[in-house]
Amino acid sequence: MIVFEKPKALADVPLHYCPGCTHGIIHRLVAEVIDELGIEGRTVGVAPVGCSVFAYNYFNCDMIEAAHGRAPAVATGVKRSLPENVVFTYQGDGDLAAIGTAETVHAAARGENITIIFVNNAIYGMTGGQMAPTTLPGQVTQTSPYGRNPEQVGLPVKVCELLSNVDGATYLERVAVNNVKNVKAAKKAIKKAFQNQLEGKGFSLVEVLSTCPTNWGLKPDKALEWLEENMIPYYPLGVYKDKTAEKEAE
Amino acid sequence: MAEKVLMKGNEALAEAAIMAGCRHYFGYPITPQTEVAAYMAKRMPLIGGTFLQAESEIAAINMVYGAAAAGKRTMTSSSSPGIALKSEGISYLAGSDLPALIINVQRGGPGLGGIQPSQSDYFQATKSAGHGDFHLVVLAPASVQEMVNLTFKGFDLADKYRMPVMLLSDGTMGQMMEPVSLDMGEIKEYDKSGWAACGTNCEREHNVVNSLFIQPDELERYNFERYERYAKIEAEEVMYDEYMMDDAEICIVAYGVAARVSQNAIDKARAQGIKVGMIRPITLWPFPKAVLNAAADKVKAFISVELSMGQMIEDIELATRCKKPVLLCNRVGGMIPTTEDVLNSINEANSVGGDK
Numbered sequence: 001m002i003v004f005e006k007p008k009a010l011a012d013v014p015l016h017y018c019p020g021c022t023h024g025i026i027h028r029l030v031a032e033v034i035d036e037l038g039i040e041g042r043t044v045g046v047a048p049v050g051c052s053v054f055a056y057n058y059f060n061c062d063m064i065e066a067a068h069g070r071a072p073a074v075a076t077g078v079k080r081s082l083p084e085n086v087v088f089t090y091q092g093d094g095d096l097a098a099i100g101t102a103e104t105v106h107a108a109a110r111g112e113n114i115t116i117i118f119v120n121n122a123i124y125g126m127t128g129g130q131m132a133p134t135t136l137p138g139q140v141t142q143t144s145p146y147g148r149n150p151e152q153v154g155l156p157v158k159v160c161e162l163l164s165n166v167d168g169a170t171y172l173e174r175v176a177v178n179n180v181k182n183v184k185a186a187k188k189a190i191k192k193a194f195q196n197q198l199e200g201k202g203f204s205l206v207e208v209l210s211t212c213p214t215n216w217g218l219k220p221d222k223a224l225e226w227l228e229e230n231m232i233p234y235y236p237l238g239v240y241k242d243k244t245a246e247k248e249a250e
Numbered sequence: 251m252a253e254k255v256l257m258k259g260n261e262a263l264a265e266a267a268i269m270a271g272c273r274h275y276f277g278y279p280i281t282p283q284t285e286v287a288a289y290m291a292k293r294m295p296l297i298g299g300t301f302l303q304a305e306s307e308i309a310a311i312n313m314v315y316g317a318a319a320a321g322k323r324t325m326t327s328s329s330s331p332g333i334a335l336k337s338e339g340i341s342y343l344a345g346s347d348l349p350a351l352i353i354n355v356q357r358g359g360p361g362l363g364g365i366q367p368s369q370s371d372y373f374q375a376t377k378s379a380g381h382g383d384f385h386l387v388v389l390a391p392a393s394v395q396e397m398v399n400l401t402f403k404g405f406d407l408a409d410k411y412r413m414p415v416m417l418l419s420d421g422t423m424g425q426m427m428e429p430v431s432l433d434m435g436e437i438k439e440y441d442k443s444g445w446a447a448c449g450t451n452c453e454r455e456h457n458v459v460n461s462l463f464i465q466p467d468e469l470e471r472y473n474f475e476r477y478e479r480y481a482k483i484e485a486e487e488v489m490y491d492e493y494m495m496d497d498a499e500i501c502i503v504a505y506g507v508a509a510r511v512s513q514n515a516i517d518k519a520r521a522q523g524i525k526v527g528m529i530r531p532i533t534l535w536p537f538p539k540a541v542l543n544a545a546a547d548k549v550k551a552f553i554s555v556e557l558s559m560g561q562m563i564e565d566i567e568l569a570t571r572c573k574k575p576v577l578l579c580n581r582v583g584g585m586i587p588t589t590e591d592v593l594n595s596i597n598e599a600n601s602v603g604g605d606k
Binding site (some may be wrong): 040041042043044046053054056057059060061062063064065066067070073074075076077078079080081082085102103105106 | 274276300302304305306308309310312313314315316317318319320321322324338339342346446447448449450451452453456457458459460461462
């Protein structure tokens, strides 16, 4: 009996992510969901600019690499062209909540029938650890060397809270991947976000709190603790919007 | 013979796009290309197509990128400041070898500029439509009929060479009405299954649409390959029109609305006995270098008639190896040279060239 194997939707190649980075877990969850729903053959993924820029090499479905922040617009173009296909984006916090804010908000406002996996690790990882829109107050980064000072640069953007005020959005949930219980909850949310699309229920976004041991300057286990102690209090986990029942009735 | 209908340039090109099989239009409002979007908004829902007004030009071109990546014929239209915003996405289209048609109904610039006709995006269209090494095929219509024909042709070239194509029009071409035939003939189909991201159906390796190549030698290889395609385009796809060039001693070079004014001026100059003709580039890239270079051995001077500050002069001088002087006759900011302006330049060229 096979008790553990690689999801079919995940390519059998080494990932480039740093040791201890939780992108690998999130990739796996997305791949498991694609397998379980049996949708690999009709799924098109959109990779962002950022740490997950090479995601197009890691998923076995057709993939498109988007410009920085534009993944929701690219996904819109794909979904409007191929309405029977499943379209998802996989984006980081700089990509989705800074340079791509307009694309994110308006894809939600249109109720675009796509799935967004939003990985929030409170930092720009790929470029070496700069302040992100989600960097916590006081957090030290390369471009906030004295700690993020809210008086100068304002407070972090809370994406689920922000989008919960956008009428067009259907499903918004924030999860984390810092422990087994949370990983299981994260998978459930990701699966729902894909199922919503299959059922034509509209815009679904799952925000996944993730770690960046390298740029946080922490060992992997300490990074998981830091996530729990600092990120979860600032970014509470939970469902921020769920209109799926309402959409069922329509 | 095909029936002709009276249509506005912008609407004619929109209908031509539909007839060329385009079912996915993404745009953002800007004057003076409004009619294109309005026409698409009316027509697309009736034929099962997509008209989507994006939140910005940036989003619109990225929606085009998505639709093109999915293997569909797709387009956007805008005007000068909006095209500047699209330049990021245009570079990504080129870098990912995606076909798409981009319409620029030019207005005066720089900055917010004005809303009257202009040709001041010549450099942008032909030299630098975005970052990186790439070209667009740039088509310049001089009539409503050409708006139609070149839209049809533009989609075909985009698919044939897997690259973005720009139709460089202006407010005059967009707004004026002329009788046109919409009989475009057969649409040539291109097999996109080898690269389009439209679902593997679990029957093939995944397709990846991408412009990122982190290994320098790999990125270089893609650039070299792309420029081999460009060389083929320069050899095979040049389009131009000649007017009274057989015995011409002066050659006007003009495209779009400037060519129409020039033609009137040529007729008047000919009546005065001045031997003047015109070479009208229809493709601005590839530029009709060979015919201009050949003309340089026969004429005594060139006149570049433009609605810009002489942006095309450099191309004429390069094409002709500076063998003959190139004069500039121009108005800018939304102003259009009159027949008299061009006539004056013809007279000037006649004397300047005569001194040689």
